Amino acid sequence: MGLTYLEKFRDPSLAKNLVAAIHKESRHPLRLMEVCGTHTMAIFRHGIRNILPETITLLSGPGCPVCVTAQKDIDAFVAVSRQPDVIVTTFGDLMRVPGSGTTLAGQKGAGADVRMVYSVFDAVTIARQNPEKQVVFCAVGFETTIPTIAAAVLMAAKEKVTNFSIYGANKLTPPALAALMTTPGVSIDGFILPGHVSVITGVDAYRSVFETHKVPSVITGFEPIDILHAVLMLVRQNESGVPALENAYPRAVRQSGNPKAREVMHQVFTVCDAAWRGIGLIKNSGMELKPDFKVFDAGARFELNLTDVAEPKGCACGEILMGLKTPVACALYKKVCTPMTPVGPCMVSSEGACAAYYNYG
């Protein structure tokens, strides 16, 4: 029986050859960062860490959207859910993320109308079906999700779904990589760049970070063969001393990405500074609604009276997201912080490094 298209990217004999090549060619210790949470998950699910040579250390980066959502933003989602006649809509993995106090799941248990959706368009539909309620979508995510959120805002504007709004906490990937490279103590020998994000941004979006810091960089997909291939390319770049920005995911990622999606995104949103949980403020790393679409800003629609609350003491999520620490080096890991009682965001999202270590370690 022939392999299906997808199965080819999981072919054990192909994987074996790649692993053998990595073992043969990797001589110097390398710290490689998989930027994206979906890569972290895939690496653990396929057991990739323990088939790589000891020379290679894989670090999980700041690319899990739930993990990097600022505590204050989670507090805002919770505060919105406490308002009368409000339906809060969210992607599932945000439900259990603790803010400074409770979670959206906790609020739901306490009687708030919090609904899990699979698409932002479901939130618009809920708004249409419940004209007497305010329907707020918790907008979390990177370049992959921002265009669809923008399209939903455009749809709501066109169809005059005025009871729909978003609470924006979207983030951009390349500025985070640039910030990472200028953070003292950070040492990364190669980036495994996100596949889905790059479908939108294209290869060119990383050009400026690459030219500035000359860190070997490979965009790749999420199948084991994709990931092993990217690791081998990064080993080769490092061993040859010739860093490059390469695309190992040409079946999905084009040089210029998806200009149409970016156009929609920039029609609705404009670049702003954004707070990243555990990392802090990163210049030009967020997206906020343009003045024309401010009417859809839930932050302006409700009086939330949020206060700044310090992030929990001892939580190393920030350092973990920057590759400065691994989860096991965190004093709270597995002791106080578990998926049942998460202290930091990396433990709660299924794509978080701490949860991946805990569940698959």
Added chain:
Amino acid sequence: MNAENNNTILLDHGAGGKASHALFSKMILPLFSNEYLDMGDDGAVYPVPAGRMAFSTDSYVVDPIFFNGGNIGDLAVNGTVNDIAMCGAIPLYISVGLIIEEGLPINDFQEIIKSMATAAGRAGVKIVTGDTKVVPRGKADKIFINTSGVGMIPDGVNVSGSRALPGDKIILSGTMADHGIAILTAREGLTFDGDLKTDSAPLNHMVKTMLSSGCEVHVLRDPTRGGVGTTLNEIASQSGVGMTLFEKDLPIKKQVNGVCELLGFDPLYIANEGKLLAIVPEKQASKVLDLIKADTFGKNAAIIGQVTDQRPGKVFLETAIGGQRLVDMLTGEQLPRIC
């Protein structure tokens, strides 16, 4: 008010008066009828042979109540039948407690009761006692069902989650995650190509064949909520053993795997309602596998792993590409209300 002529369930149907009696005698009794239920007493009185009995109970709150391949009714019967069978018992009698939300269409109610009768017939168990309550709108979600049941354990049978031994083989009786994915797609209105159907089925005949074959069976468990991954973790800690699974041997339908990939679910943690895990000594594994495969509900059975003396309480998976990872217990819920 004449509740019988209405096309929905009313509070009257649960009030214990004429409407209740009509509901029971016209809609329920004809379908469930057997010599013990027909007595019409407050409880069932039935004979028992000497020996050991197994007793189990489960409540069903699945949403939606109708889904591809079944409904809450057959699920409730099969679920308790299977729980009793997993104790190594032959299920005999079950009870049915119905909590109905006012306004449930009578047609839906009838279809559910009919499915329960069919499921009981298929499993060879008798519904010998029951109860019906109706609660005001909003106080329940359409219908909740509790089933309890008893079964007799044949002499010499000793099946328990604490009996897995290093060297034993782990058999899964068919493809995993079918039920959970069928429910999810029905509830969320997700449409996919292919036939995503619940696997809800009675496993007592399969168990009886296994146990009467003379083969030694150490553990039987149906991997319902929490899936194969969570169930094996429970057994590993009960027995104080380690386990290794082989990803390449895990049976899963392509379309189910596709939905899991798309939604980011791990099929090892998705519910099954017509599958069992049998842990048996290595030398009898192939014979037990053949017996399971000969059953209507076991055609896709496979040996998926083995019990080890390494890292007691832990379950590991050897991935298809030669890596290894931990299969921990499910934390929190991947999907709400699946059974």
